[in-house]
Amino acid sequence: MGKYTLPEMPYAYDALEPHIDARTMEIHHTKHHQTYTTKLNAALDSCPAEVQDMDILEILSDMSSVPEDKKSAINFNGGGYDNHRLFWNNMKPDGGGEPGGAVADAINSSFGSFADFKEKFSSTTAVIQGSGWGWLVYNPSTKNVEYKPMPNQTSPRTEGLVPLLGCDVWEHAYYLNYQNKRPDYIAAWWNVVNWDEVNNRLANAA
Ligand code: MN3
Numbered sequence: 001m002g003k004y005t006l007p008e009m010p011y012a013y014d015a016l017e018p019h020i021d022a023r024t025m026e027i028h029h030t031k032h033h034q035t036y037t038t039k040l041n042a043a044l045d046s047c048p049a050e051v052q053d054m055d056i057l058e059i060l061s062d063m064s065s066v067p068e069d070k071k072s073a074i075n076f077n078g079g080g081y082d083n084h085r086l087f088w089n090n091m092k093p094d095g096g097g098e099p100g101g102a103v104a105d106a107i108n109s110s111f112g113s114f115a116d117f118k119e120k121f122s123s124t125t126a127v128i129q130g131s132g133w134g135w136l137v138y139n140p141s142t143k144n145v146e147y148k149p150m151p152n153q154t155s156p157r158t159e160g161l162v163p164l165l166g167c168d169v170w171e172h173a174y175y176l177n178y179q180n181k182r183p184d185y186i187a188a189w190w191n192v193v194n195w196d197e198v199n200n201r202l203a204n205a206a
Pocket of ligand 1: 028
């Protein structure tokens with residue numbers, strides 16, 4: 001029995017249709033997220049007890065305690081475990097629209113306007129090479145929100161950034177409906193963004 005188990009989905013697999021189809025959501029959760037979880041547990045099993053006792057968020061925020069030969073596996077699978085947990089919850093049925101509250105102010109301050117933020121996030125995330133994620137993050141050192149593309153499953157936490165809103169652009173996130181058309185998937189994804197959750201994360205981070 002590993003330390004981590006696959007988190008439950010906060011809504012049904014078909015709840016984000018027509019923007020993200022049920023079969024893609026089901027495979028993404030039960031196969032891909034499960035695999036990151038299983039491999040994170042396996043990597044932790046061969047780490048020293050003091051690393052096993054740390055929470056995965058602590059580990060991702062400071063990888064220095066992880067043995068050199070386990071860093072790659074923990075970075076990839078620990079990031080994959082945490083990123084997807086964030087991803088399911090930063091989406092919801094009947095989401096989208098524009099944020100209110102502190103997130104709206106922070107976005108306006110960093111990007112000029114919501115429209116400018118959305119255009120930067122969409123266009124930059126669309127051209128991430130290979131597989132990766134586009135993120136809106138909070139930077140504790142500048143106290144501002146920023147856009148940050150990350151490769152593969154590497155968590156923004158590994159760079160001292162707090163993830164607020166993530167868009168998974170691995171092909172497994174959109175392939176059945178959108179095939180190679182990543183920009184179409186990103187355009188649809190805005191319709192399921194859960195801005196209340198993003199506001200909660202900013203409140204906890206700031
Ligand atoms: Mn994924």
